[in-house]
Every structure is written in structure tokens, then in C-alpha cells.
Amino acid sequence: MTRRLALGLLLGGVPRTWRQPWSRAKEVADLAFYADLARKAEAAKFDTLFLADTVATSERSPQPGLEPVTLLSALAAVTDHIGLIGSVSTSFTEPFNLARQIASLDQISGGRAGWNLVTSAWGGENFGIALPPHDERYAIATEYVQLVTALWESWDPGAIVADHDRNLFVDPARVHRVDWNSERFQVRGPLNVPRSPQGRPIIAQAGSSEAGKTLGAGYADLVFTTGLTELEPSRALYADLKQRAVAAGRRPESVKILPGVAPVIGSTDEEAHRIWSDSHEHFDFTASRASLAQQFGGVDFAGLDPDAPVPVERLPAEETVEGRRSRYGVLLHLIRTGQLRTVRDVVLYHASAAGHWFPIGSVERIADLLQERFEGGTADGFNFLGFFQDYPNGLEALTEHLVPELRRRGLVRTDYEHPTLRGNLGLTLS
Numbered sequence: 001m002t003r004r005l006a007l008g009l010l011l012g013g014v015p016r017t018w019r020q021p022w023s024r025a026k027e028v029a030d031l032a033f034y035a036d037l038a039r040k041a042e043a044a045k046f047d048t049l050f051l052a053d054t055v056a057t058s059e060r061s062p063q064p065g066l067e068p069v070t071l072l073s074a075l076a077a078v079t080d081h082i083g084l085i086g087s088v089s090t091s092f093t094e095p096f097n098l099a100r101q102i103a104s105l106d107q108i109s110g111g112r113a114g115w116n117l118v119t120s121a122w123g124g125e126n127f128g129i130a131l132p133p134h135d136e137r138y139a140i141a142t143e144y145v146q147l148v149t150a151l152w153e154s155w156d157p158g159a160i161v162a163d164h165d166r167n168l169f170v171d172p173a174r175v176h177r178v179d180w181n182s183e184r185f186q187v188r189g190p191l192n193v194p195r196s197p198q199g200r201p202i203i204a205q206a207g208s209s210e211a212g213k214t215l216g217a218g219y220a221d222l223v224f225t226t227g228l229t230e231l232e233p234s235r236a237l238y239a240d241l242k243q244r245a246v247a248a249g250r251r252p253e254s255v256k257i258l259p260g261v262a263p264v265i266g267s268t269d270e271e272a273h274r275i276w277s278d279s280h281e282h283f284d285f286t287a288s289r290a291s292l293a294q295q296f297g298g299v300d301f302a303g304l305d306p307d308a309p310v311p312v313e314r315l316p317a318e319e320t321v322e323g324r325r326s327r328y329g330v331l332l333h334l335i336r337t338g339q340l341r342t343v344r345d346v347v348l349y350h351a352s353a354a355g356h357w358f359p360i361g362s363v364e365r366i367a368d369l370l371q372e373r374f375e376g377g378t379a380d381g382f383n384f385l386g387f388f389q390d391y392p393n394g395l396e397a398l399t400e401h402l403v404p405e406l407r408r409r410g411l412v413r414t415d416y417e418h419p420t421l422r423g424n425l426g427l428t429l430s
């Protein structure tokens, strides 16, 4: 079977250019806005929508949005084919609740649901807990995903027999207790939602520290990585994840690697660069600079001169950062190798793609770069980040220009081929 590029579209977040007259930022809590984006993504045959989630909010920089599973359930009713993947944190939700929410979304959508397994770096204050240390969060998540999978599989296919003659609605022989009894979790089961139309909802995972990679390679169907600017480290990350999957007894193609990417697209390279530099005029540099402390292990950027070199000596070692460790590692690498020199460079880089790769250029140039990565062993697809909202007609640049160009090159499907997300991704249960 021809290998096709998987396409994800990340929704959510307030665009930094919200002051532009064309910006739709004010619709951030409006279903009609998301429905419009979802329909456009579906018309372009994106495999899946992807909703990030952050529960760490503050009155100084509030980030309004909608809770992912609720929003995706509403979008299920206004779409027919596109996948619906929601981020839900293993740090803040009971496994039984998570399992039934995603299983319900899967039923509502006819087998198009997915769970993006995140462990979360911040937000414990809203749940009355202190987040466990980084690696402990991943140890919990590893057991958590096993338990959720067992709950999803506690119903065999066809368990609802609705047999009038035997007066039997559900066949008890096809529904199983889970009896999970560990120090962390005690769950009897079975789940109270029948078996998924796609066998099991899709599991995605985000977070590429050592522990994150082992978790993703061991259990995820899709791994959402931070898209790296440089080609070679991207290739190494891809190979590492595939090798870990094989070590976990899986086929390498059963784990798809989707780096995040936030391309800035124009009809020519010059136009794309102009679109990007114009966007700088419309965002709040001071607030962006202040918000870096969270990503940079608490180092305060707020008082630093924008044109001064980044104080490398004050930045902590990657392995000591308890928050978003792998993303921090990406930024640290770019600073140490001189690719980001000044405070302004870091602020603009972070504001343009939150540390992900953001190639700038014409439709053809971006298509060339994505093709190079897809064919060169660095990606099985891409998750297009919500930064498209920062540019005029940013979504249309993706759906009406870039994706058709990728299709013209035979890199993406011409249409949906299966009713389920798993089927469209070409994934089988493993």
C-alpha cells in the first residue's frame, strides 16, 4: 500500500494577532467558529482535528477556550469523516471517566475519536494537588493507559444482542470485569459504554522526554512530537521512536510520528516573509516575553533587554526541568548553537510556533520541505498547529493551497476511504 502523509489540524488558542480586523479571535468560545474550521479541514480531507488543552490558567494571561471532549462531541454532529482527537491529562482525570468520555465520543462520531494522552506540566492548583515529579507522572500515565485500554476492551464487539426470545439485551458472556487492583488504581469495571466502532479509540501521545518517548512508542497510535527546525535531529527522533516501538514488540508502522509544524505560507517566498514580519506588529511583545518563564524553568525574561544576548549561563540543564522538558530542550539547543541569539529572537520564535518548526515560504517551497521530511525518514505526517490563525487567510493557505499541492504530488489521499479514523490512518489494532 502506498504510504500517505497523515494530516492533523490543531485547533484552539488565542492568536497573537487578535487585534487585526480580520481576526476571528473573539469567536474563541463559539461553536459556529469551530464548526466552520472543522468543515474546511474536512473538505481538504484532513485525517483529524486535534485539540490541545491547558488547565493552567491565570488572571494575568487568561487563555479562554472550550473543554476538548465537549467541543469535539459537538463537532461530531456537524462533520462526517474527520477524526476528533482531544487532549486529556492523566494527571487530572480518573481513568474510568476518561475511558467513558472518549468511548462515548467514539460512539457519537461513528468511530472517529482519539485521546491525546498528556501528562501535563502545570495546573495542579486547580485540582488541589501538587503535580508529581516528571518521571513519576509518566509512570502513572503508563499504568493509566493500560487500564483505559482494558476498560475499552471490556466489551466484546456485538455484546448488545437485543435477543427477544432469550429476553437478553446484553450478552454477559461478552462483557468482562477488569478487576484492576494496584497501589494507584482500583477499578472493577466493566465500562458502561459498548465496544468502539474502530475496535479501540486512537491513542495519541505528546511529550518527547526519555520517559515520554518510551510511553508513546509503547502504547500510542500517533506520537505528536515537537517539530524540530533541523533535519538531522528530527530524523534521529523519528528513528529513536520507531526503535523503541520495535523494542516494545510493535511493528514500526503501527506508530505514526506527527511532528507539529506552523508554516507561514505565501504565494511567493517574499510574500510569506512579509506576512510573518507583518504579524510581529500585532502581538504583545511584553506579554510574550513575560510568559517565557513558564517554559524556561522559571527563568524570568520579563526584565531583559530585547536585543541583549540570551543569558545562557542562567538557563537550567534540560534534565532538571520538571515542566515541558523536551520542548525546553529544543529551545535550549537552538540557543546554545547560536540559532537564537537575542531575547527578541527567542520571543519571536516562541510566539510563532511555541518552539515547533515554522518554515516560511511559497506553497511549493513548503510542500518541498514537507515532502523532504516525509520521504526522508523524519515524519509520517504533520500536525498543523493553530498558528495559522495568526495570518490573514491562514487556514485557507493550508486547506486550499498547501494540501492540494501535496495531493497533486500524490502524498495525501484524494478522499476518505474508511468510516473510522483508524481505517483512514491505515492503522490496525496491534
Ligand SMILES: Cc1cc2nc3c(=O)[nH]c(=O)nc-3n(C[C@H](O)[C@H](O)[C@H](O)COP(=O)(O)O)c2cc1C
Residues within 6 Å of the ligand: 051, 052, 053, 054, 055, 087, 089, 117, 118, 119, 120, 121, 206, 207, 208, 209, 210, 211, 212, 213, 224, 225, 226, 260, 323, 324, 325, 326, 327
Ligand atoms: C507537542 C506537545 C503537545 C502537548 N500538548 C499538551 C496539551 O495539550 N495539554 C497538556 O496538558 N500538556 C501537553 N503537553 C505536555 C506533555 O503532556 C507533558 O506534560 C510535558 O511535555 C512534559 O513531558 P516531556 O518532558 O516528555 O516533554 C504537550 C507536549 C508536547 C511535546
